[in-house]
Amino acid sequence: MVSPDDWMNSAATASQSQQEIEYRNCISRAYYGVFHAAHAVAKKHFPGTSGDSGIHSHKKLIGRFTSSEHAPARRFGTAMHNLKLERCRADYQVDETVTMHEAIAALSEARKLCASLETCIPPEESPPNDACDGAIGQRSADIESDTVRGDGTTAADCVAAPAEFAGD
Template identity: 35%
Template sequence: MPVSNSCFLNWSEKCLSEEGLSETDYRNIVSRSYYSAYHEVLSLADNDLRLGVSQMVGPSHLKLSETLTNFICEDKAKQKVIRRLGARMHALHGMRIRADYYFDITLTDTEAKSLVKNVNDVFRVIKNELQDSAA
Protein backbone atom coordinates (compact mmCIF):
# COMPACT_ATOMS: atom_id res chain seq x y z
CA MET A 1 0.00 0.00 0.00
CA PRO A 2 1.55 3.32 -1.01
CA VAL A 3 1.88 6.06 1.55
CA SER A 4 0.82 9.67 1.11
CA ASN A 5 2.61 12.81 2.21
CA SER A 6 0.37 13.05 5.27
CA CYS A 7 1.03 9.49 6.54
CA PHE A 8 4.12 10.47 8.54
CA LEU A 9 2.30 13.44 10.02
CA ASN A 10 -0.59 11.19 11.05
CA TRP A 11 1.90 8.78 12.62
CA SER A 12 3.53 11.65 14.53
CA GLU A 13 0.19 12.87 15.86
CA LYS A 14 -0.68 9.35 16.98
CA CYS A 15 2.68 9.04 18.76
CA LEU A 16 2.19 12.34 20.57
CA SER A 17 -1.05 11.04 22.05
CA GLU A 18 0.81 8.18 23.75
CA GLU A 19 2.26 8.24 27.27
CA GLY A 20 5.89 7.74 28.26
CA LEU A 21 7.61 9.01 25.12
CA SER A 22 11.38 9.34 25.15
CA GLU A 23 13.59 11.98 23.60
CA THR A 24 14.30 9.51 20.79
CA ASP A 25 10.57 9.38 20.12
CA TYR A 26 10.41 13.18 19.97
CA ARG A 27 13.34 13.25 17.56
CA ASN A 28 11.62 10.73 15.28
CA ILE A 29 8.37 12.69 15.46
CA VAL A 30 10.18 15.88 14.40
CA SER A 31 12.03 14.15 11.58
CA ARG A 32 9.05 12.27 10.16
CA SER A 33 6.75 15.29 10.44
CA TYR A 34 9.28 17.46 8.63
CA TYR A 35 9.51 14.97 5.78
CA SER A 36 5.75 14.91 5.54
CA ALA A 37 5.77 18.68 4.96
CA TYR A 38 8.84 18.52 2.71
CA HIS A 39 7.24 16.09 0.28
CA GLU A 40 3.94 17.97 0.29
CA VAL A 41 5.64 21.29 -0.44
CA LEU A 42 8.00 19.75 -3.00
CA SER A 43 4.97 18.35 -4.82
CA LEU A 44 3.37 21.80 -4.79
CA ALA A 45 6.57 23.40 -6.12
CA ASP A 46 7.20 20.84 -8.85
CA ASN A 47 3.69 19.88 -9.95
CA ASP A 48 1.46 22.87 -9.25
CA LEU A 49 3.86 25.80 -9.46
CA ARG A 50 6.09 24.04 -12.05
CA LEU A 51 9.29 25.33 -10.46
CA GLY A 52 11.35 22.21 -11.14
CA VAL A 53 12.94 22.11 -7.71
CA SER A 54 13.54 18.35 -7.97
CA GLN A 55 15.68 18.96 -11.07
CA MET A 56 17.88 21.62 -9.47
CA VAL A 57 21.49 20.86 -8.59
CA GLY A 58 22.50 21.25 -4.95
CA PRO A 59 21.01 20.52 -1.56
CA SER A 60 17.34 19.78 -2.27
CA HIS A 61 15.94 20.98 1.07
CA LEU A 62 17.75 24.29 0.85
CA LYS A 63 16.80 24.70 -2.82
CA LEU A 64 13.14 24.18 -1.97
CA SER A 65 13.04 26.80 0.77
CA GLU A 66 15.17 29.27 -1.22
CA THR A 67 13.09 28.88 -4.37
CA LEU A 68 9.86 29.47 -2.50
CA THR A 69 11.26 32.34 -0.43
CA ASN A 70 12.31 34.10 -3.66
CA PHE A 71 9.11 33.24 -5.58
CA ILE A 72 7.75 36.01 -7.83
CA CYS A 73 4.40 36.14 -9.59
CA GLU A 74 1.81 38.71 -10.63
CA ASP A 75 -0.59 37.68 -7.86
CA LYS A 76 1.07 39.43 -4.92
CA ALA A 77 -1.16 37.74 -2.31
CA LYS A 78 -0.17 34.32 -3.67
CA GLN A 79 3.47 35.41 -3.81
CA LYS A 80 3.36 36.40 -0.13
CA VAL A 81 1.83 33.05 0.91
CA ILE A 82 4.43 31.06 -1.05
CA ARG A 83 7.33 33.11 0.28
CA ARG A 84 6.11 32.56 3.85
CA LEU A 85 5.83 28.85 3.09
CA GLY A 86 9.47 28.91 1.99
CA ALA A 87 10.53 30.63 5.21
CA ARG A 88 8.54 28.16 7.26
CA MET A 89 10.16 25.21 5.46
CA HIS A 90 13.58 26.69 6.18
CA ALA A 91 12.77 26.86 9.90
CA LEU A 92 11.27 23.35 9.94
CA HIS A 93 14.36 22.00 8.19
CA GLY A 94 16.52 23.53 10.90
CA MET A 95 14.54 21.66 13.54
CA ARG A 96 14.82 18.41 11.58
CA ILE A 97 18.60 18.84 11.33
CA ARG A 98 18.74 19.44 15.08
CA ALA A 99 16.63 16.34 15.74
CA ASP A 100 18.69 14.11 13.46
CA TYR A 101 22.24 15.31 14.12
CA TYR A 102 22.63 17.32 17.32
CA PHE A 103 22.26 14.76 20.08
CA ASP A 104 24.00 16.98 22.61
CA ILE A 105 21.03 19.38 22.50
CA THR A 106 17.89 18.13 24.27
CA LEU A 107 14.74 17.98 22.19
CA THR A 108 11.53 18.23 24.24
CA ASP A 109 7.91 17.24 23.87
CA THR A 110 7.01 20.93 23.54
CA GLU A 111 9.31 21.29 20.54
CA ALA A 112 7.95 18.13 18.92
CA LYS A 113 4.36 19.31 19.45
CA SER A 114 5.22 22.75 18.06
CA LEU A 115 6.78 21.27 14.94
CA VAL A 116 3.77 19.00 14.36
CA LYS A 117 1.49 22.04 14.70
CA ASN A 118 3.62 23.94 12.17
CA VAL A 119 3.52 21.03 9.73
CA ASN A 120 -0.27 20.92 10.09
CA ASP A 121 -0.27 24.63 9.27
CA VAL A 122 1.77 23.92 6.11
CA PHE A 123 -0.84 21.40 4.96
CA ARG A 124 -3.64 23.85 5.83
CA VAL A 125 -2.03 26.69 3.86
CA ILE A 126 -1.58 24.48 0.81
CA LYS A 127 -5.13 23.16 0.99
CA ASN A 128 -6.94 26.38 1.85
CA GLU A 129 -4.83 29.13 0.32
CA LEU A 130 -2.95 27.60 -2.60
CA GLN A 131 -4.78 24.52 -3.88
CA ASP A 132 -7.13 26.33 -6.26
CA SER A 133 -4.69 29.02 -7.36
CA ALA A 134 -1.44 27.03 -7.67
CA ALA A 135 -1.49 26.60 -11.43
Protein backbone atom coordinates (compact mmCIF):
# COMPACT_ATOMS: atom_id res chain seq x y z
CA MET A 1 0.00 0.00 0.00
CA VAL A 2 1.27 3.49 -0.88
CA SER A 3 1.10 6.17 1.82
CA PRO A 4 1.20 9.97 1.64
CA ASP A 5 4.78 9.71 2.94
CA ASP A 6 5.70 7.59 -0.08
CA TRP A 7 4.43 10.30 -2.44
CA MET A 8 6.34 12.96 -0.52
CA ASN A 9 9.55 10.91 -0.49
CA SER A 10 9.23 10.45 -4.24
CA ALA A 11 8.80 14.22 -4.62
CA ALA A 12 11.87 14.87 -2.47
CA THR A 13 13.96 12.50 -4.57
CA ALA A 14 12.78 14.16 -7.79
CA SER A 15 13.64 17.61 -6.43
CA GLN A 16 17.32 16.62 -6.19
CA SER A 17 17.60 15.95 -9.92
CA GLN A 18 19.12 18.24 -12.50
CA GLN A 19 16.36 17.58 -15.05
CA GLU A 20 13.24 19.62 -15.62
CA ILE A 21 11.06 16.53 -15.98
CA GLU A 22 11.98 15.56 -12.43
CA TYR A 23 11.10 19.05 -11.16
CA ARG A 24 7.71 18.58 -12.78
CA ASN A 25 7.44 15.13 -11.16
CA CYS A 26 8.37 16.66 -7.80
CA ILE A 27 5.50 19.15 -7.96
CA SER A 28 3.04 16.50 -9.09
CA ARG A 29 4.10 13.94 -6.45
CA ALA A 30 4.06 16.59 -3.71
CA TYR A 31 0.50 17.54 -4.63
CA TYR A 32 -0.61 13.91 -4.60
CA GLY A 33 0.98 13.40 -1.18
CA VAL A 34 -1.22 16.22 0.10
CA PHE A 35 -4.25 14.91 -1.81
CA HIS A 36 -4.04 11.45 -0.27
CA ALA A 37 -3.34 12.76 3.25
CA ALA A 38 -6.24 15.23 2.95
CA HIS A 39 -8.49 12.46 1.66
CA ALA A 40 -7.76 10.33 4.73
CA VAL A 41 -8.49 13.24 7.08
CA ALA A 42 -11.66 14.28 5.23
CA LYS A 43 -12.98 10.74 5.16
CA LYS A 44 -12.49 10.40 8.89
CA HIS A 45 -13.44 13.87 10.16
CA PHE A 46 -15.72 15.67 7.71
CA PRO A 47 -19.43 14.83 7.76
CA GLY A 48 -20.78 13.24 4.61
CA THR A 49 -17.36 12.26 3.29
CA SER A 50 -17.24 8.60 4.33
CA GLY A 51 -18.44 6.41 1.50
CA ASP A 52 -18.69 9.40 -0.86
CA SER A 53 -17.29 8.27 -4.20
CA GLY A 54 -17.06 11.92 -5.25
CA ILE A 55 -14.41 12.53 -2.61
CA HIS A 56 -11.83 11.21 -5.10
CA SER A 57 -12.64 14.25 -7.22
CA HIS A 58 -10.01 16.88 -6.58
CA LYS A 59 -12.56 19.68 -6.67
CA LYS A 60 -14.90 17.93 -4.23
CA LEU A 61 -12.12 17.05 -1.81
CA ILE A 62 -10.79 20.60 -1.79
CA GLY A 63 -14.38 21.81 -1.40
CA ARG A 64 -14.75 19.74 1.80
CA PHE A 65 -12.07 21.95 3.32
CA THR A 66 -12.95 25.31 1.74
CA SER A 67 -16.61 24.99 2.75
CA SER A 68 -15.81 24.12 6.35
CA GLU A 69 -16.90 26.40 9.17
CA HIS A 70 -13.45 25.87 10.69
CA ALA A 71 -11.09 28.65 9.46
CA PRO A 72 -7.90 26.51 9.41
CA ALA A 73 -9.68 23.99 7.17
CA ARG A 74 -10.71 26.76 4.77
CA ARG A 75 -7.13 28.07 4.63
CA PHE A 76 -5.89 24.54 4.01
CA GLY A 77 -8.40 24.06 1.17
CA THR A 78 -7.33 27.31 -0.48
CA ALA A 79 -3.64 26.42 -0.21
CA MET A 80 -4.33 22.91 -1.53
CA HIS A 81 -6.18 24.43 -4.49
CA ASN A 82 -3.17 26.65 -5.22
CA LEU A 83 -0.85 23.63 -5.07
CA LYS A 84 -3.21 21.80 -7.44
CA LEU A 85 -2.87 24.67 -9.92
CA GLU A 86 0.91 24.29 -9.66
CA ARG A 87 0.55 20.55 -10.30
CA CYS A 88 -1.59 21.25 -13.38
CA ARG A 89 1.00 23.71 -14.66
CA ALA A 90 3.80 21.17 -14.12
CA ASP A 91 1.83 18.36 -15.75
CA TYR A 92 0.28 20.20 -18.71
CA GLN A 93 2.17 23.39 -19.53
CA VAL A 94 5.10 21.71 -21.26
CA ASP A 95 5.99 24.87 -23.15
CA GLU A 96 6.77 26.66 -19.86
CA THR A 97 9.98 25.98 -17.95
CA VAL A 98 9.70 24.55 -14.44
CA THR A 99 12.75 25.21 -12.28
CA MET A 100 14.34 23.44 -9.36
CA HIS A 101 13.39 26.40 -7.15
CA GLU A 102 9.72 26.01 -8.12
CA ALA A 103 9.90 22.30 -7.35
CA ILE A 104 11.46 22.93 -3.94
CA ALA A 105 8.87 25.63 -3.20
CA ALA A 106 6.03 23.23 -4.05
CA LEU A 107 7.57 20.48 -1.93
CA SER A 108 8.00 22.89 0.99
CA GLU A 109 4.38 24.03 0.66
CA ALA A 110 3.17 20.42 0.49
CA ARG A 111 5.08 19.55 3.65
CA LYS A 112 3.59 22.54 5.44
CA LEU A 113 0.11 21.57 4.28
CA CYS A 114 0.46 18.02 5.54
CA ALA A 115 1.88 19.24 8.82
CA SER A 116 -1.11 21.57 9.20
CA LEU A 117 -3.76 18.92 8.56
CA GLU A 118 -4.24 18.32 12.29
CA THR A 119 -5.37 21.94 12.66
CA CYS A 120 -8.06 21.38 10.01
CA ILE A 121 -10.02 19.03 12.21
CA PRO A 122 -12.71 20.89 14.15
CA PRO A 123 -11.50 21.41 17.76
CA GLU A 124 -13.93 18.91 19.30
CA GLU A 125 -12.37 16.14 17.19
CA SER A 126 -8.63 16.97 17.15
CA PRO A 127 -6.72 13.68 17.63
CA PRO A 128 -3.07 13.18 16.67
CA ASN A 129 -2.63 13.43 12.90
CA ASP A 130 -1.70 9.93 11.76
CA ALA A 131 -2.19 10.70 8.07
CA CYS A 132 0.97 12.79 7.79
CA ASP A 133 3.61 11.32 10.06
CA GLY A 134 7.23 10.89 9.11
CA ALA A 135 8.85 12.66 6.19
CA ILE A 136 5.84 14.76 5.27
CA GLY A 137 5.93 16.93 8.36
CA GLN A 138 9.68 17.39 8.21
CA ARG A 139 11.37 20.32 6.50
CA SER A 140 14.70 19.80 4.83
CA ALA A 141 17.57 21.83 6.18
CA ASP A 142 18.01 23.36 2.73
CA ILE A 143 14.43 24.65 2.66
CA GLU A 144 14.47 27.39 5.25
CA SER A 145 12.46 30.01 3.42
CA ASP A 146 9.10 30.12 1.71
CA THR A 147 10.64 32.47 -0.83
CA VAL A 148 12.80 30.26 -2.98
CA ARG A 149 12.57 31.74 -6.45
CA GLY A 150 15.08 34.33 -7.49
CA ASP A 151 12.35 36.91 -8.12
CA GLY A 152 11.06 36.66 -4.54
CA THR A 153 7.88 34.74 -5.29
CA THR A 154 6.71 31.51 -3.72
CA ALA A 155 4.90 28.49 -5.10
CA ALA A 156 1.57 30.11 -4.22
CA ASP A 157 2.47 33.11 -6.40
CA CYS A 158 2.99 31.06 -9.56
CA VAL A 159 0.74 31.48 -12.55
CA ALA A 160 -2.32 29.23 -12.56
CA ALA A 161 -2.87 26.64 -15.25
CA PRO A 162 -5.33 27.53 -18.00
CA ALA A 163 -8.97 26.82 -17.21
CA GLU A 164 -9.06 23.64 -19.30
CA PHE A 165 -6.48 22.09 -16.95
CA ALA A 166 -7.71 23.54 -13.67
CA GLY A 167 -10.66 21.13 -13.37
CA ASP A 168 -10.52 17.60 -12.09
